[in-house]
Amino acid sequence: MNDVKRAMDVYLNGLRNQHAVEMQAVGTIQNEMPRMEPYPDLYAKMKADHERSVTQAARLDDLLEKHGTSKSVVKQAVTGxxxxxxxxxxxxxxxxxxxxxxxxxxxxxxxxxxxxxxxTLADAAGAGDDKSTLEQSMKEEQEMGDWLGSNLPNLVHAFLERKAA
Ligand SMILES: [Fe+2]
Incomplete structure (x- = not known):
């Protein structure tokens, strides 16, 4: 097996794992959302993140299909x-x-x-065409992560206010 082929194997496995990560996110958000309704900003962001995660999982499906991997292989256990x-x-x-x-x-x-x-794996596997798709998803994750980080103090205050009410 040459280096590119080996990198492709690792890359495809990485895409499958990331698909599991996105599906885990979808499930977690779905579970939490009903109880986050008292926090409207957070609720709205979670709703958007839920939709984005579904889209991100679909993008990973598309990439797997493009490389000839069947969707049925996608279902994998989520890592610890x-x-x-x-x-x-x-x-x-x-x-x-x-x-x-x-x-x-x-x-x-x-x-x-x-x-x-x-x-990095896409480059090593000769799948540079995939990078713009992956970058789009990464940018979305970054946006949500930044929003959560910068709104943490507001959410703590909102929590304290509800507790005092
Ligand atoms: Fe995601």
């Missing part, structure tokens, strides 16, 4: 690292909103880095 930051464990916690946002910031950092890995 991802499960750790998924929000399910925070359900019912009094400060669930804060825990969820912290987890989401971690998740976004993971996703941004994953796309960076995929961009």
């Amino acid at each position: 690292a991802v499960a750790t930051v998924a929000g399910f464990i925070h359900k019912g916690a009094e400060d669930e909103v804060i825990k969820n946002v912290l987890a989401a910031i971690g998740y976004k950092a993971y996703e941004i880095s994953s796309y960076k890995v995929l961009l």
Whole structure:
């Protein structure tokens, strides 16, 4: 197996893993959203992130198909690292909103880095054409991560206000 072929194998596996990461994000957001309604800004952002994650997963599907990998191979177990930051464990916690946002910031950092890995692998695999698609998704992750980070103080205040009410 030559270097490019080997890199392609790793790259395709990376695309499948990232698809699982996006689907995990979709599931987590879906689960959390009903209880985040008291925080309208966050709720709206989560709704947008949910839609984007569905689109990002579809982009990964398209790339896999382009490289001749069947979609049925896509379903894979989510890695332990991802499960750790998924929000399910925070359900019912009094400060669930804060825990969820912290987890989401971690998740976004993971996703941004994953796309960076995929961009490097795409080059090594001779799939430079894929990069603009991957870059688009990475940019979206960055936007959401930045929004969460910069709005964290506001969300803490909103949480305190609700607690005092
Ligand atoms: Fe995503």
